[in-house]
Amino acid sequence: MKILTAFIAATAFTFTAGYVQARDLGPDEALKLRDAGTIQSFEKLNAVALAKHPKSTITDTELEQEYGKYVYQIELRDAQGVEWDVEVDAVSGQILKDHQDA
Template identity: 70%
Template sequence: MKTLTALLLASSMSFVAISAQAKDLGPDEALRLRDAGTIQSFEKLNAAALAKHPGGTIHETELEEEYGKYIYQVELRDSKGVEWDVELDATTGQVLKDHQDT
């Protein structure tokens, strides 16, 4: 019984640690970070995402803090109607991930 209790406790602690690593930032916080120069402008970040898929249209964006880094997530649809998820380092504008949404 003690082993099962310890296992359940360890599992729940792991879940809390994983879920605490990514934090969604609201519009006020995002604007504060942009105005302070901590992250790139949203126009530059959107342009970097669209450069990967010319003619695309952005449908949704989100700013998160993950492991102490600001990650800008963009959901877009390219000119052929294919949906893509692009993640950028919001501080540098570097594209971190670019994969087709499944």
């Protein structure tokens, strides 16, 4: 019986762990990370996305911690009205994802 209980607990933990992998960071926490030099400035991260989609407008941004990485998500609208989602590694400034919003 103890083995069955341990197996069920381990399965439940593994199943729910996937839901905890991404976490939104609030403005205060994001500013602390920026001020500490842990992540790049938001201006630099925005510039990375805008360089990928010139003449676009940023419509929304969000900082998340995903699988131990800080990911800056930027939503853009280009001159033709097409919406783009760009994810940037907030530490390195490298583009992780760049796709048209569906």
